[in-house]
Amino acid sequence: MTRLLPVLFAVLFSLPAVAADRPFERPVVVRVDVDASGSVVAAQALGELPQALASVAESATRGVEFEPARVNGRAAPSRTHLVVQMRFEPEGDDSVSAKALKVEPAKAVLDPPVYPTRAAQRGYGAHLVMRIELNADGSVDMDRSGLAAISLWKGGRKLEDSQVYRDEYVAEVMKVMQHWKPLIEEVGGAPVATSWHVPVTFCPPGRQNVCARIKADSPAATGRTANDEGIRLASLKPARHEVSGS
Incomplete structure (x- = not known):
């Protein structure tokens, strides 16, 4: 189930590679370590990201709760992935504000196939x-x-x-x-x-x-x-x- 989070994390930073003149959204994949109780104990945003953006995405996963992984019925630590949906809003001075909107389970995403x-x-x-x-x-x-x-x-x-x-x-x-x-x-x-x-x-x-x-x-x-x-x-x-x- 999708977990919608309040906007608790926001920063301003320069993002010339993806900056736009209007608000836009972008998903960020975060690898998380989950302990045997189901709590996130470490997070790392994946991909070529400015550190400020990575920090926002990683922070958004900290309060997420899991049903822990199990091995033969016993809870075990695990490593999995989440997707943080980010919203960017240009600030008019070549900087961009970034907010974490929601956190979802990661899905397999394929490159678009050729249409017959x-x-x-x-x-x-x-x-x-x-x-x-x-x-x-x-x-x-x-x-x-x-x-x-x-x-x-x-x-x-x-x-x-x-x-x-x-x-x-x-x-x-x-x-x-x-x-x-x-x-x-x-x-x-x-x-x-x-x-x-x-x-x-x-x-x-x-x-x-x-x-x-x-x-x-x-x-x-x-x-x-x-x-x-x-x-x-x-x-x-x-x-x-x-x-x-x-």
Whole structure:
């Protein structure tokens, strides 16, 4: 469940690489260490970020509570990832204010696949849920990864019985899966092989109303799980209440 946080963290800093003349938002991935009680004990923002931005994102994860990871039923320390949604507001003097709006579980994000040309030209769309099998060393096991579920569309209508362009959609997503930059989970100080379920939507070009209908009808992906039956990954506790940042 999404945990919305009040805006407790804000700074001013120069951000010439992404500065804009209007407010904008950007997600920041933060790797967190979680102890056996479910508390965050360390955080590190990932990517090329100004230190001021990294500090804001890291601070936003400090109050997050987890159901701790477990090994054969016993709570264990772990390392996992969160996404902090940041809001930037230009201040008119080449500086930018940054606020942490919300914290969510990290998801597998794939590079956009190529849209099958004939399907795009003829107005066909699809929603896929792909299963990615990630080895403990961070490599993607392509032989065990593949399609978990698919729905095919023509215009605003779901094709219940047709398999048109099904293989083309799957093939294009498989191409980008092998280049996914993985988020490795650790439990008890050791990396864990995991299964990730990732949604991918192909929206017919220029048909935003159709895209919205496809997404609304499609089930959400189920996230990630440990492949070892004796291991349960850490997970965010449901928020007691939700507060919108402002």
